[in-house]
Amino acid sequence: xxxxxxxxxxxxxxxxxxxxxxxxxxxxxxxxxxxxxxxxxxxxxxxxxxxxxxxxxxxxxxxxxxxxxxxxxxxxxxxxxxxxxxxxxxxxxxxxxxxxxxxxxxxxxxxxxxxxxxxxxxxxxxxxxxxxxxxxxxxxxxxxxxxxxxxxxxxxxxxxxxxxxxxxxxxxxxxxxxxxxxxxxxxxxxxxxxxxxxxxxxxxxxxxxxxxxxxxxxxxxxxxxxxxxxxxxxxxxxxxxxxxxxxxxxxxxxxxxxxxxxxxxxxxxxxxxxxxxxxxxxxxxxxxxxxxxxxxxxxxxxxxxxxxxxxxxxxxxxxxxxxxxxxxxxxxxxxxxxxxxxxxxxxx
Amino acid sequence: xxxxxxxxxxxxxxxxxxxxxxxxxxxxxxxxxxxxxxxxxxxxxxxxxxxxxxxxxxxxxxxxxxxxxxxxxxxxxxxxxxxxxxxxxxxxxxxxxxxxxxxxxxxxxxxxxxxxxxxxxxxxxxxxxxxxxxxxxxxxxxxxxxxxxxxxxxxxxxxxxxxxxxxxxxxxxxxxxxxxxxxxxxxxxxxxxxxxxxxxxxxxxxxxxxxxxxxxxxxxxxxxxxxxxxxxxxxxxxxxxxxxxxxxxxxxxxxxxxxxxxxxxxxxxxxxxxxxxxxxxxxxxxxxxxxxxxxxxxxxxxxxxxxxxxxxxxxxxxxxxxxxxxxxxxxxxxxxxxxxxxxxxxxxxxxxxxxxxxxxxxxxxxxxxxxxxxxxxxxxxxxxxxxxxxxxxxxxxxxxxxxxxxxxxxxxxxxxxxxxxxxxxxxxxxxxxxxxxxxxxxxxxxxxxxxxxxxxxxxxxxxxxxxxxxxxxxxxxxxxxxxxxxxxxxxxxxxxxxxxxxxxxxxxxxxxxxxxxxxxxxxxxxxxxxxxxxxxxxxxxxxxxxxxxxxxxxxxxxxxxxxxxxxxxxxxxxxxxxxxxxxxxxxxxxxxxxxxxxxxxxxxxxxxxxxxxxx
Numbered sequence: 001x002x003x004x005x006x007x008x009x010x011x012x013x014x015x016x017x018x019x020x021x022x023x024x025x026x027x028x029x030x031x032x033x034x035x036x037x038x039x040x041x042x043x044x045x046x047x048x049x050x051x052x053x054x055x056x057x058x059x060x061x062x063x064x065x066x067x068x069x070x071x072x073x074x075x076x077x078x079x080x081x082x083x084x085x086x087x088x089x090x091x092x093x094x095x096x097x098x099x100x101x102x103x104x105x106x107x108x109x110x111x112x113x114x115x116x117x118x119x120x121x122x123x124x125x126x127x128x129x130x131x132x133x134x135x136x137x138x139x140x141x142x143x144x145x146x147x148x149x150x151x152x153x154x155x156x157x158x159x160x161x162x163x164x165x166x167x168x169x170x171x172x173x174x175x176x177x178x179x180x181x182x183x184x185x186x187x188x189x190x191x192x193x194x195x196x197x198x199x200x201x202x203x204x205x206x207x208x209x210x211x212x213x214x215x216x217x218x219x220x221x222x223x224x225x226x227x228x229x230x231x232x233x234x235x236x237x238x239x240x241x242x243x244x245x246x247x248x249x250x251x252x253x254x255x256x257x258x259x260x261x262x263x264x265x266x267x268x269x270x271x272x273x274x275x276x277x278x279x280x281x282x283x284x285x286x287x288x289x290x291x292x293x294x295x296x297x298x299x300x301x302x303x304x305x306x307x308x309x310x311x312x313x314x315x316x317x318x319x320x321x322x323x324x325x326x327x328x329x330x331x332x333x334x335x336x337x338x339x340x341x342x343x344x345x346x347x348x
Numbered sequence: 349x350x351x352x353x354x355x356x357x358x359x360x361x362x363x364x365x366x367x368x369x370x371x372x373x374x375x376x377x378x379x380x381x382x383x384x385x386x387x388x389x390x391x392x393x394x395x396x397x398x399x400x401x402x403x404x405x406x407x408x409x410x411x412x413x414x415x416x417x418x419x420x421x422x423x424x425x426x427x428x429x430x431x432x433x434x435x436x437x438x439x440x441x442x443x444x445x446x447x448x449x450x451x452x453x454x455x456x457x458x459x460x461x462x463x464x465x466x467x468x469x470x471x472x473x474x475x476x477x478x479x480x481x482x483x484x485x486x487x488x489x490x491x492x493x494x495x496x497x498x499x500x501x502x503x504x505x506x507x508x509x510x511x512x513x514x515x516x517x518x519x520x521x522x523x524x525x526x527x528x529x530x531x532x533x534x535x536x537x538x539x540x541x542x543x544x545x546x547x548x549x550x551x552x553x554x555x556x557x558x559x560x561x562x563x564x565x566x567x568x569x570x571x572x573x574x575x576x577x578x579x580x581x582x583x584x585x586x587x588x589x590x591x592x593x594x595x596x597x598x599x600x601x602x603x604x605x606x607x608x609x610x611x612x613x614x615x616x617x618x619x620x621x622x623x624x625x626x627x628x629x630x631x632x633x634x635x636x637x638x639x640x641x642x643x644x645x646x647x648x649x650x651x652x653x654x655x656x657x658x659x660x661x662x663x664x665x666x667x668x669x670x671x672x673x674x675x676x677x678x679x680x681x682x683x684x685x686x687x688x689x690x691x692x693x694x695x696x697x698x699x700x701x702x703x704x705x706x707x708x709x710x711x712x713x714x715x716x717x718x719x720x721x722x723x724x725x726x727x728x729x730x731x732x733x734x735x736x737x738x739x740x741x742x743x744x745x746x747x748x749x750x751x752x753x754x755x756x757x758x759x760x761x762x763x764x765x766x767x768x769x770x771x772x773x774x775x776x777x778x779x780x781x782x783x784x785x786x787x788x789x790x791x792x793x794x795x796x797x798x799x800x801x802x803x804x805x806x807x808x809x810x811x812x813x814x815x816x817x818x819x820x821x822x823x824x825x826x827x828x829x830x831x832x833x834x835x836x837x838x839x840x841x842x843x844x845x846x847x848x849x850x851x852x853x854x855x856x857x858x859x860x861x862x863x864x865x866x867x868x869x870x871x872x873x874x875x876x877x878x879x880x881x882x883x884x885x886x887x888x889x890x891x892x893x894x895x896x897x898x899x900x901x902x903x904x905x906x907x908x909x910x911x912x913x914x915x916x917x918x919x920x921x922x923x924x925x926x927x928x929x930x931x932x933x934x935x936x937x938x939x940x941x942x943x944x945x946x947x948x949x950x951x952x953x954x955x956x957x958x959x960x961x962x963x
Contacts, residue, residue, distance in 0.1 A: 053804040056642075057811075069811055069823070076801040078641060078668075079813040080634070081660055087589075087631040091638025091646060094587055094622060096802035117634070120627040320618035323802050324586050325643035329762040331620050332584030332645070333724075334610040336757045342578065342606075343754040346568035348392065348523035 013049040021046050023070040028063055033185030033211030033226075034133045038070045040188050041102070041131075044195035045072070048243070055100050056092060060085040060114060063140050063213075064106030064133035083114030086121035089128055090313070096323035097314045100199065101128030108138050111147040111166040122175035122204055124313045129198045129205045132168050133185075135213040136224035143216035150223045155216070168208040169304055170290050173283055178203035178310040180286065181303045184229045185211040190301060196241035197303060202264035203312050210299060229299050236280075236289070236302030238272035263308045271303065280306050367555045369399050369424040371435035373510075375502070376448055378441050380412030385524065386499035387418040391749055392520045393512055394422060395569045398561035402428040402871070403749045404947055409594065409687045415444045424561065428750065429872035430947040435556055436510075438502045439464070457509075457554035459502060474554040476546075478505050483545060487538045497538050504542025509550060510558045514543065568754050572745040575716040576649075576675060577602035578755065579723015581610050581621070584762055585673075586644040588623045589635035591654060594687045595743035596677035599649040600625075629654035633661040633674065640665070640672040641812060643767060643800030645727045647673035652681045652694050655701070662736055663702030664814045666837070669787070669796070671730035671737075671765070678742040680945045689945030690743040692867055692916040696924060698738050699895060705834060707841050710895040711739045711849060714870040716752040718893070719745065722849065724758050729847055731765035733840060734798060742916070744947045745868040766797040770805040777807060785820035786810040787833065794840030841896065848894035851901055856886035861910040863957075864937075866892045866922060868947065869914055875950030880957065892922065897929055905933040912957050914940040916948060 009017040021042040026035050045055070057077035059065035065085070068077045080088040085103050093101050110118045110132050121130070136149040145153065145161045148168065153161040172180045179201040181194045191209060198205035212218050212226045220227040237259070242248050244266030259271045261280060271280065279285055286305040293300035320327070377383035384405075391403040400423050408414040421431055437448045438459040445466070452458065454472040462477035480501045489497040507517055518536060525531040576599050580588070590600035604623050611621040626632035632648045639646035650658065655676050665672050678694050680686035698710060709729060711722045722739055730737040768776060768784075776784050776797060784807075787796050796819075799808040810821040817833070818824040856877065865873045870891055877887050890904045905911060905926065911933075913923040920939035927934035940956055942948040 051804075053806065053809065056801045074806055074809050076799075076809045077811040078638070079811065079815065080637075081664055081814065084630060084634045084661065087626065087634025088638040088641075090624075091587060091589065091635035091640070091644075092642040092801060094635075094639055095642030095644045095800065099801055116627055117631055120631065317622050318612075318617075318619045319622075320613060320616050320620065324620070324622075325800055325802055327586075327620055329584065329764070331613055332586065332611075333582055333758065333762060338610055339582065339755055339757050343568055345523075346570045346754075348396070348520055 012046055014051050016046070016051070018042065018046050020074060021052060021072055023068075023073045026067070026070045028066065028070075029215050031214040032063070033135065033209070033213070034064055034067045035070070036185045036188055037131065037133055037191060037209055037211055038067050040191040040195055042071045044192050044199065048196055048199055050100065050199065054098065055102060056089075058085050058089040058092070058101060058103040060105050060109035062106040062109050062138070064104055065109060067133070068102075068104050083109055083112070084117055085109065085114065086117040086126070086130075090121060090124065090126050093126060093128065095325040097319055098323060101126070103128055103130045105130065105132050107132060107134040107136060107146040107148040107168070111168055111171070115166075115171070119171060119175040122172055122177040122206070125176075125178055125203045125310055127202055127204070127312045127314065129195070129207060132206070132208045133211040134168060134208055134224070135211050135217055136165075136222070137213050137217035139213050139216060148224075153222055167290060167294070169206070170287060172206040172208075173286055173305055177206050177305070178307045179205035179303075180305040181206070182208045182210070183301050184233050184299060185209055186226050186229050187233060187301065190235065190239060193239040193241050194303060197239065197263065197267075197269045197306075200241070200263045200265050200267040201306065201308065203307070203310050223299070232297060232299045234293070234298045234300050235274055236271075236278045236300060236304070237274055239303060240270040240272065242268045242270055261306055261308065269303065269306070278302070280304060365555050366557055367435075368557045368559050369422050369561065371556045372419055372421045372431045372433065373436040373438070373506070374417055374419040374434040374448070374451070375438045376415065376417050376441050376444050377499070379408055379410055379414050379416040381440070381499065382496035383416070383418065383440070383499045385496070386503045387420070388749070389517065389520050389524055390503055390506065390512070391420050392569060393507070393516045394420065394558060395564065395567075395751060396516045396520060397513055397558065398563045399424065399558060400426040400428060400564070400751060402751070404430050404744070405748055406946070407688050415441050415447075422558065427871065427875040427950065429875050430949050432949050432951060436506075436554065438506060440498070440502065455555065457556065459505060461498075476505065476509065476550055478502065478542070479545065483538065483542050487534075487541060489534065489538065493534075497535070500535050500538035501542040504539040505546040505550070507539070508543040508546040509552060509554075510556060512558055513560065514540070564751065566754055567751050569749055569751045570716055571598065571747055571749055572713075572716050572719045572741050573599040573677060573747060574602045575719035575752075575755070576723050576739070576741065576746070578606060579720040580647055580673070580727075581606055582720070582758060583724030583727040584645050585647055585727065586621050587636060587639040587646040588621070589626050589632040589639075589646070589648050590623070591626050591629045591632045591650065593629075593651045593654050595679055595747045596649045596651045596654070596675065598747060599675055599677060629657040630661065633658040633672070636672050636674075637661055637665050637670050640730070641668070641670045641800070643802065645731070647675065649675035649677065651677050651679045653684065655694060655698060659701050662708070663704065663706055665736045666702065666706045666708065667814055668812045669734040669798070669837075671727075671734050673726045673730055674736060674738045676738060676740050677746040678740060686945045688743065690868065690916065690947055691943070691945060692740070692742060692869075693918070693921070694740060695915075695917065695921040696919075698740065699925060707838065707896065709733065709735060709737045709841065709848060711737060712866040712893050712895070713739065713741055713745070714852075714867055714891055714893065716745070716750045717755065720755045725849070728760070728763040731767075732763050732847060733795060733844055734765060735841065740867065742868050766795060768797050768799050768808070769803055770808070773799060773803065773805045773808055785818075787817065787821060788819040789836055794836050794843055845896055845898050848898060850898055851893055851904065852891040853889070853900070853904060855888045856881060859886045859888040861885075861912065862888040862890065862904070862908040863912045863914055864890050864892065864905075864922070864926070865914040869916065872948045872950045872953055873914055876953035876957070879950055879954040883954070883958065885958070885961070895925065897926070901926070902930050902933075905930055905936070909936055910938060911936055912938045912940050912960070914942070914948070914953055916942050918943045
């Protein structure tokens with residue numbers, strides 16, 4: 001059903017222009033990290049040649065959760081309850097297992113009110129990209145601490161934060177998420193490549209993106225600011241997403257300088273080594289580097305962990321090829337004879 | 349239970365008279381001892397003999413070691429409510445002997461293991477000691493099964509003393525153990541040797557007998573939760589998300605039990621329905637709402653505490669217009685309350701649940717047949733009206749065995765409501781010059797057309813939300829848009845109340861006043877009406893089966909000066925809702941509240957109404 005764009009417009013392999021991936025104009029603050037993330041979602045899906053009708057968007061409540069209206073107008077979306085996006089997404093994606101889910105959440109929506117559902121959707125390995133637009137602060141309610149705010153952070157009217165922050169990537173890892181990445185909204189190139197990898201991953205893909213709040217929480221010395229992020233970002237690797245149909249040529253990368261992970265759909269993530277060699281298939285290594293980053297005050301970014309072959313929730317059910325929501329009535333109501341048999345059994 | 353007085357019991361046993369198929373036998377055991385099998389086998393054997401029976405399990409919220417009672421009432425007249433007194437007691441729990449004494453009628457019989465030390469203050473009982481330990485030893489049962497086998501001793505002794513057909517017991521036993529020969533044989537051996545022992549050693553001195561009646565052809569015996577689950581499966585449920593809670597767990601478990609045989613596609617071998625145990629009730633209803641939004645027939649099942657947690661999500665489903673079915677198998681609240689006792693205390697809560705203006709469709713099945721019927725119908729109503737449907741049963745209806753006419757196959761095809769797939773959408777777009785919107789009232793009946801994810805038409809997608817939205821699904825804070833939307837939601841449900849089950853109205857010649865009730869109280873109210881008629885007070889009766897009320901409800905209330913509203917909650921919740929809806933009738937309604945957690949009895953209703961009548 002993809003509409004043909006006019007010949008002059010540049011189109012992707014499914015004949016869609018970038019405009020076909022757009023949403024409404026953002027009503028978030030100018031400079032909000034979330035807008036940059038929305039743009040990279042648009043870019044990634046355009047470049048991945050994903051048909052928007054094959055994507056469903058979900059969100060909870062908060063500034064982050066408003067953003068699904070700012071991309072993919074041609075995709076269904078459901079802006080649900082605060083902290084309860086995962087359950088909504090899980091139920092909806094069962095209706096048509098060929099759809100790809102993208103859930104947009106925030107640090108309050110995920111790490112405070114939604115921690116329970118966040119962790120349970122990890123262990124169920126629902127095939128969905130789970131984006132946390134993480135700014136350490138409640139925006140829509142005007143500037144309260146969130147659960148990812150660092151100890152000692154001082155905010156106007158709130159005083160000094162006393163509590164230890166939740167590390168969303170660590171929580172995802174210990175809940176057995178099959179894909180965990182951290183990025184920075186100030187590093188759009190990396191955000192886009194991570195999104196491409198996340199969309200190609202078959203399973204839950206957590207992408208925790210530090211996304212500064214320019215209105216309530218953009219102090220130069222705080223963890224969730226542009227300035228601090230730019231000064232302290234340490235990338236684990238340089239990420240190149242190579243789609244399934246393309247061959248990786250040796251000229252592109254120096255031998256021995258990369259690690260490659262082949263995803264379920266045949267795409268490859270090429271991770272070019274930077275300061276050190278990092279194995280993204282080792283969960284202990286992922287936890288170790290996160291701890292190390294915390295101790296050293298780094299904003300560590302990259303694909304921390306990926307297990308391309310973990311069974312998804314759909315593998316655990318004997319689902320038909322035809323999406324459940326397209327099954328005709330005669331597949332849903334058992335026969336009259338079967339009820340006769342039950343009535344007979346209930347005589348004994 | 350202060351209201352229980354032996355003097356108020358009808359049909360007191362009198363030694364010398366044969367009392368046939370009209371008494372109550374209670375089995376007092378320790379929970380976790382496996383008595384459920386023994387009790388169920390006796391219950392089903394009586395049913396197979398054609399005798400109307402009902403079993404009530406009075407059990408603790410505990411796994412092992414606390415007292416539990418199982419009462420079977422036999423009634424040749426077909427009265428199936430609980431009765432207040434026992435005619436026979438099988439006392440397997442020495443800790444509760446004093447309690448049993450309070451409920452045994454004069455002339456009643458007490459069966460007990462002969463190693464119990466009886467210290468009875470009563471001399472009006474027939475005593476039947478049973479050599480339980482010796483019989484078990486002789487049966488050479490494995491050590492780990494001896495407690496279970498002890499229950500089979502009383503099956504044999506009681507069956508012998510009452511005259512239960514042993515061929516029938518064998519058939520029921522065989523069906524219970526699904527033909528597993530070893531289990532059937534070992535249990536049968538104990539039953540038979542206990543019966544033989546009773547035949548040789550006990551002299552029948554009580555007046556209670558069973559005799560076969562004309563077979564209950566066309567009847568079945570089952571639990572409400574099983575009936576509800578089957579109704580849902582025949583209604584085409586595709587996603588059941590749930591979280592364990594007494595007394596609702598067995599509903600979802602029954603869905604899981606029947607799902608493989610009923611909902612595996614014979615052509616592909618694939619399932620057409622899934623069950624997910626969620627992490628809590630909020631996630632359970634969230635999954636169901638996600639599925640309902642995306643075009644699946646989706647439901648969740650829970651009890652009061654779970655409903656409390658689901659409040660916010662229900663408001664979203666109401667406002668975003670998502671079809672979903674929610675079963676509330678009620679238990680006693682507030683708070684954790686009495687998880688293993690029965691009540692109808694959630695009615696006003698579910699009626700008003702959620703912040704802001706909401707309105708829910710509530711179905712109120714009164715028997716297992718209606719659990720099945722409303723089980724499938726609820727999906728048709730939910731999808732037609734694009735709104736949550738809540739079904740209220742209770743522990744008594746849900747977890748106890750009830751006899752019932754056979755389940756009837758749905759007499760209407762599935763109604764999937766106004767769903768637009770690619771071609772339908774194309775047609776409607778052409779008809780409306782491209783101006784279709786998800787919340788646009790195209791037909792003027794308040795019910796818009798909806799598309800669901802997976803529809804690949806480029807114009808099919810919309811953004812659902814719990815925030816203000818216009819007919820085209822755009823976010824809106826416009827005052828007129830908000831008011832218009834909220835009023836359409838009201839109209840959508842109010843104008844379509846004819847789709848809901850109508851009240852059941854039954855009349856008696858010369859009725860001076862009426863009784864109104866709902867749900868599991870039906871058998872007790874029916875019996876109470878006969879008692880009241882015998883006492884000179886014929887009554888008319890309306891059993892309400894849905895909310896918002898249909899017009900017939902109002903018409904009925906206007907006919908009487910006095911209407912007694914019988915319900916299992918303290919505050920007269922149905923009476924409150926009737927008063928609110930039909931204020932002109934409010935002063936004619938009288939509250940009859942039964943709140944001790946036990947199933948209501950006919951005698952209690954009769955006495956209460958007579959005293960309110962000044963008699």
